[in-house]
Amino acid sequence: MTEQSTKNKTILVIEDDAPTLQALVDTFTSEGFHVLKAKDGKKGLELALKEHPDLVLLDIIMPKMDGMTMLKKLREDEWGKDVQVVILTNLSSVEKTAEALKGRVYDYFVKTNWKLEDLVKRVKERLGVR
Amino acid sequence: MLGKKMRKNIMGGPKGTCKMLFKGIKDIIVILDKEGRIIDINSAVKKLTGFSPKEIKGHHFKELKFVNPESKGRIARYFKKRLKGLKTLPYYEIEGVAKNGRRIIAEVSATPFLRKGKIIGSLAIIRDVAKHKRVEEEIKNYQRRTESLINSSSDLIFLKDKNFRYLIANKAHEKLFNIKVEDIIGKTDFDFMPKEAAEGCRKSDAEALKSGFISREEWVGGKCFHAIKQKVVGAKGKIIGITAVIRDITERKQIEERLKKSKEFAESLIASTKDGFSILDSRGVHININEALCKMTGFSREELIGVGPPHPYWPPEEYENIQKAFKKTLRGEFKDFELIFMRKNGERFPVIVSPSWLRKEKGEVISYFATVKDITERKRIDRAKTEFVSLASHQLRTPLTNINWYSEMLLLGKAGELSNQQIKYLKEIYTANQQLIKLVNLLLNVSRIELGTLGIKPEPIDIIEIANIVLKELLPQIKNKKLKVEKNYSKKLPIINADPNIVHIVFENLLSNAVKYTPKRGRVKLLIKKQKSDVLIRVSDTGYGIPKDQQSRIFTKFFRADNIVEKEPNGTGLGLYIAKSVLEQSGGKIWFESEENKGTTFYVAIPIEEMKKKKGTKKLSI
Numbered sequence: 001m002t003e004q005s006t007k008n009k010t011i012l013v014i015e016d017d018a019p020t021l022q023a024l025v026d027t028f029t030s031e032g033f034h035v036l037k038a039k040d041g042k043k044g045l046e047l048a049l050k051e052h053p054d055l056v057l058l059d060i061i062m063p064k065m066d067g068m069t070m071l072k073k074l075r076e077d078e079w080g081k082d083v084q085v086v087i088l089t090n091l092s093s094v095e096k097t098a099e100a101l102k103g104r105v106y107d108y109f110v111k112t113n114w115k116l117e118d119l120v121k122r123v124k125e126r127l128g129v130r
Numbered sequence: 131m132l133g134k135k136m137r138k139n140i141m142g143g144p145k146g147t148c149k150m151l152f153k154g155i156k157d158i159i160v161i162l163d164k165e166g167r168i169i170d171i172n173s174a175v176k177k178l179t180g181f182s183p184k185e186i187k188g189h190h191f192k193e194l195k196f197v198n199p200e201s202k203g204r205i206a207r208y209f210k211k212r213l214k215g216l217k218t219l220p221y222y223e224i225e226g227v228a229k230n231g232r233r234i235i236a237e238v239s240a241t242p243f244l245r246k247g248k249i250i251g252s253l254a255i256i257r258d259v260a261k262h263k264r265v266e267e268e269i270k271n272y273q274r275r276t277e278s279l280i281n282s283s284s285d286l287i288f289l290k291d292k293n294f295r296y297l298i299a300n301k302a303h304e305k306l307f308n309i310k311v312e313d314i315i316g317k318t319d320f321d322f323m324p325k326e327a328a329e330g331c332r333k334s335d336a337e338a339l340k341s342g343f344i345s346r347e348e349w350v351g352g353k354c355f356h357a358i359k360q361k362v363v364g365a366k367g368k369i370i371g372i373t374a375v376i377r378d379i380t381e382r383k384q385i386e387e388r389l390k391k392s393k394e395f396a397e398s399l400i401a402s403t404k405d406g407f408s409i410l411d412s413r414g415v416h417i418n419i420n421e422a423l424c425k426m427t428g429f430s431r432e433e434l435i436g437v438g439p440p441h442p443y444w445p446p447e448e449y450e451n452i453q454k455a456f457k458k459t460l461r462g463e464f465k466d467f468e469l470i471f472m473r474k475n476g477e478r479f480p481v482i483v484s485p486s487w488l489r490k491e492k493g494e495v496i497s498y499f500a501t502v503k504d505i506t507e508r509k510r511i512d513r514a515k516t517e518f519v520s521l522a523s524h525q526l527r528t529p530l531t532n533i534n535w536y537s538e539m540l541l542l543g544k545a546g547e548l549s550n551q552q553i554k555y556l557k558e559i560y561t562a563n564q565q566l567i568k569l570v571n572l573l574l575n576v577s578r579i580e581l582g583t584l585g586i587k588p589e590p591i592d593i594i595e596i597a598n599i600v601l602k603e604l605l606p607q608i609k610n611k612k613l614k615v616e617k618n619y620s621k622k623l624p625i626i627n628a629d630p631n632i633v634h635i636v637f638e639n640l641l642s643n644a645v646k647y648t649p650k651r652g653r654v655k656l657l658i659k660k661q662k663s664d665v666l667i668r669v670s671d672t673g674y675g676i677p678k679d680q681q682s683r684i685f686t687k688f689f690r691a692d693n694i695v696e697k698e699p700n701g702t703g704l705g706l707y708i709a710k711s712v713l714e715q716s717g718g719k720i721w722f723e724s725e726e727n728k729g730t731t732f733y734v735a736i737p738i739e740e741m742k743k744k745k746g747t748k749k750l751s752i
Contacts, residue, residue: 017528017532019532019536020528020531020532020535023532023535023536023539024535026539026544027535027539027544030544061524090524090527090528090531091524110527111527111528111531112527112530112531112534112567112570112571113567113571115534115538116535116538116539116542117538117542
């Protein structure tokens with residue numbers, strides 16, 4: 001498999017905590033990704049359906065629309081049903097994980113336990129880019 | 131033949147009556163001449179002394195064969211003095227021994243015969259008084275015994291006449307009234323008692339005299355007495371007075387009062403307490419229960435007393451647990467047990483049962499009591515607390531993530547190049563934050579364990595891989611302390627079915643403890659080997675060890691041994707608690723051996739087949 005550059009890849013980050021969102025946006029941008037951002041599930045869904053990113057980084061607890069509801073709606077969309085979704089949360093609940101997996105989530109990360117560096121590595125692996 | 135003459139004189143009389151008397155009388159009759167020689171003696175002498183009249187006749191009275199020397203002397207004096215004086219003579223006593231050896235006690239009286247004012251002889255009558263003597267002695271002994279008996283009693287014993295004057299009083303009076311017994315006799319109570327007390331005594335004496343008998347308790351002068359008084363009636367119905375036995379029962383009364391009060395107190399306590407209370411016999415059958423236990427369980431007294439075990443409030447699925455606690459109690463292990471009981475409507479509720487023994491006989495417990503505390507509410511509060519911890523921990527994680535990621539970005543040079551000192555400071559921030567994250571994760575794990583929300587998901591894992599990951603994480607500390615780490619893994623280790631997070635947490639806790647609590651240049655050994663049905667993990671160190679007196683508490687939440695608190699102030703006291711909790715919930719086991727300043731060895735056994743699955747909403751945070 002020929003690995004592509006991050007330049008062609010778009011990532012949508014949906015996260016309600018502004019500093020966390022900023023850290024993710026800055027990191028993935030500096031890695032060469034095209035990064036889109038949304039501060040709640042509702043805006044995130046709109047943006048996703050409009051921009052069709054290659055991967056969605058999704059928080060769970062958010063105002064207006066939480067991550068799980070957003071994911072459910074995303075999977076109802078013809079494009080959205082196959083897009084790669086990585087859950088990034090500070091909840092470590094089995095129930096939520098199970099729910100997330102039903103929504104065909106590819107990774108489930110507890111934010112505090114992950115370095116940005118490792119997170120980038122995993123996302124790159126998912127997208128098959130260097 | 132003076133004797134014969136005199137005998138005739140004496141024996142003469144109307145129609146030989148004297149003769150008949152002489153022969154037939156039981157007393158010994160002796161006729162003596164004026165010197166005291168025996169002229170005649172009747173046959174009664176044979177019966178008393180065994181000597182026949184023939185053997186005695188002609189002898190001097192003072193030489194009578196059956197008389198003791200001492201008595202002989204008395205007789206001699208008698209003849210010397212008394213006979214000369216012509217007086218009417220009193221009885222005197224002689225003692226002697228019969229032919230057959232029997233002791234003789236007799237009374238002698240003598241009357242002189244006079245003719246023309248001169249003594250011509252005398253008549254002596256000897257009467258056997260041995261029997262009287264015995265009776266007399268017996269009476270004296272009896273009196274002495276009775277006297278010592280009544281004097282040895284601490285009860286007041288007295289006899290009063292019908293005018294309430296003391297005829298007899300025992301020594302007990304001396305102690306109570308501080309007066310000599312001799313000084314009481316002839317007196318009334320009014321002569322030596324305070325007026326009020328005397329009046330009380332007089333009243334009851336008068337009643338006894340009137341009714342014949344009283345037995346009752348009386349308070350006199352601040353003391354309580356039990357008095358039994360009885361009218362004494364002599365021959366022909368003559369009233370002599372009253373006797374009484376009076377016992378000071380003040381102390382007993384006070385003890386009774388105190389007992390009564392403490393019994394009432396205990397009863398009201400048991401009745402009013404919200405905790406259930408039951409008394410059980412040695413088999414565990416209810417003998418008694420309080421209202422609270424009925425209320426708590428919903429069963430009536432009738433449904434519980436005489437029943438069990440199993441008791442109606444034991445849920446069938448908890449029989450095993452409760453029986454275990456029950457057996458421990460019967461073995462004499464009295465400690466609190468946290469159990470699940472069942473109300474009549476089927477509702478399960480948590481309780482703490484505290485058993486203890488109530489009565490022992492010959493070292494055997496014959497009854498128990500147990501308090502039962504319904505801890506539903508306490509559990510609810512505990513739950514709320516744990517949920518709060520869980521929620522708070524989640525909220526904590528958001529800023530922790532930011533500190534983490536921003537320091538990481540700075541360290542990666544994402545905001546431009548940093549000076550060495552800036553890097554050094556940032557690393558401190560980053561490390562401190564990592565510690566904080568760890569602590570939050572620990573607290574979350576505790577809350578999961580305690581909420582019962584911890585899920586266990588066994589999957590095939592390579593146990594060595596997890597061990598090596600953990601050791602790698604600990605490498606900086608190991609190098610820093612120049613510790614020697616020895617790994618000993620058996621070659622044919624199977625792939626086991628276990629929850630990787632649990633295994634990770636167990637390794638992390640045991641290995642990080644070993645590294646943390648072993649001084650520089652010490653040794654840490656990790657052994658992993660297959661046993662029959664489980665994999666054994668052994669982590670041993672040459673560290674500070676666990677003091678013996680604290681070993682029993684080592685798995686207790688937040689507990690840290692004294693010796694390591696001094697050396698390593700950083701530590702939560704949660705690691706081993708979590709390790710033990712998760713292992714036990716998943717079917718594993720953990721135990722240890724330790725000696726202070728020599729080292730500690732922890733053992734963990736994880737079943738090969740499969741860890742116990744457990745539905746739960748939370749995973750362990752590692």
